[in-house]
Amino acid sequence: MFNKIHDNIFRALNSDFLYSFKHSPVAIVSFIVALTLVLGAVLAPFYAPHNPFDPATLNLMNGFSAPMKPNQFTGEVFLLGTDDQGRDVFSTILYGMRISLFVGFAAVTFAMVLGVSLGLIAGYVGGWLDALMMRIADVQLTFPGILVAMLIFGIAKGFTPIDQRDQMAIWVLIIAIGLSEWVQVARVVRGATLVEKNKEYVQAARLNGRRSGGILIGHILPNVLGSVLVIATISLALAIIAEATLSFLGVGAPPTKPSLGTLIRIGQGYLFSGEWWILLFPAVTLLALALSVNLLGDWLRDALNPKLK
């Protein structure tokens, strides 16, 4: 057991993958930025000045404080200022990022599970099933992803009772974004499956009495996961942006539990009245998060593509 772990660590440290990482400044910087933001969001409850989701900790008198300046009524100082309800912008960003990241990760996981399983089945079984699935995917691709997500969001909202809408909103968001992103995954996985299933090791497995399920999971899945990893990373950035867009449009996370998109929506109302910090800081955070994840995804695609080495 120890040997196995040791082996794996040794292999990982000596891989081309790590070499490529060490020699890509963009990847290193993006990785550090993304890691800081994710850790910052995850650990927020331990160090955030206060919990913006808890109305009891808010003081309306603190509203519209400028960054690093004492409030004119209470004299309290806020690192990044406060918004209209007196919520500390720094804390709302941290907590908002938790929601953005949670929705992003969950939506991507959902899209991956759906896309990978459907892609594997379509590619391996082929025939009319493949044709049917890929035509559905084609039709969905003709609509912009955000439109599909809004449509699904709207339908799902119609089904949830009014008093549960705020709690359900995040789950509906996840399903909506996941359903709008499975197509890319399914297509890539299907393509990779078509290549793998004709390789001789799959034929050998069939000869050795392995059933289709075992071949799909044991042989083909591990060999298509590389390409899935790349889309997963890029989809994560897309999902975070999609969530922000939906929330910005007012159909995503509710104002009581704001995500980065909701914060930007709140902030844009005050931009021209001088309270620029309410908009700027969430927007910059969103930009940094999406950009770093996207750049990481780009690097990953190149690093895992042997033809570019």
Added chain:
Amino acid sequence: MKKRTQKRTLVKIRNLDRLFDVSKPFLNRIIEREERKILRAVDDVSIDIDEGETFALVGESGSGKSTVAKMVVGLLPPTKGSIEIDGIDLSDKSKIKELRKLRSEIQMIFQDPFASLNPRWRVEKIIAEPIRSFALEKNEKAIIAKVAELLTLVGLDPSDGRKFPHEFSGGQRQRICIARALASKPKFIVCDELTSALDVSVQAQILNLMKDLQDEFSLTFLFISHDLSVVRHMANRIGVMYLGRIVEISNSKDLFENPKHPYTKMLLDAIPDLEMSGKDRNPIEGEIPNPIDPPKGCTFHPRCPFANERCRKEIPMPIKSDSSIITCHGVEEGRIGKE
């Protein structure tokens, strides 16, 4: 050569046909007004393979030998005809239990040792796959021991099991493939272009290993190759395929010393030979015709120097003698082979 006490037919292939639909998709066919295109990859092939012998199928690329191999192991269903191995018809769905047992007794070794091993699996897992799948050993400990034994058997070290396929050379990978094929204790192994991806020095090692294994486990081989020198080294009997049909089946010795069919002669004339250095060889003239639209009559007639009117019209029937089968009008009429 071993003395064979009993000659039992292990593999019986009868009138095997395989068609491939290579036409364009339905919509394109309608728009471009094209007919369906059917490729006849294998046409009326009948072969008997005796227990313990090595039967080789030779022919140019596209002659259908790999398709025959895939049908024999059950990777492709035949369009027509029957394959019987050890007395059990492969298409007989009523004998599922026997078929499953039979599955473990038929193995195949593939041409490309780089594509035939899953790059993400350790060698020990690859070799253990048939053992686990057919539940041949009782517990994990026995499986590990068996894998080590197999690795030693094919000339690798038991510690190689911990490695991944990409850590091996082509010849070593082919040894791993052989170990995997032996893992299910097969009786019959189909080798599809076993050595064509290896360099010559390694080819000889692998072929000798196969011979040793055949003696040790009394295996029966179906050897698919286009390399006649390999075939000469390995085979007891040889079948020559041309455009999906068998043109000649004969003992290895007879075939090399006294080829009857004009196509076999052409093939043998094209072998590079040290003693012939300096002299001109006769390369095979022409190319194999398009199997979608094969020539009428004997399919070999456009390239055959002896072809006459009958060859262009009438499909020749196999002529059986005690040790050979020849499909040629010229041989039947005595026009060919009496010079």
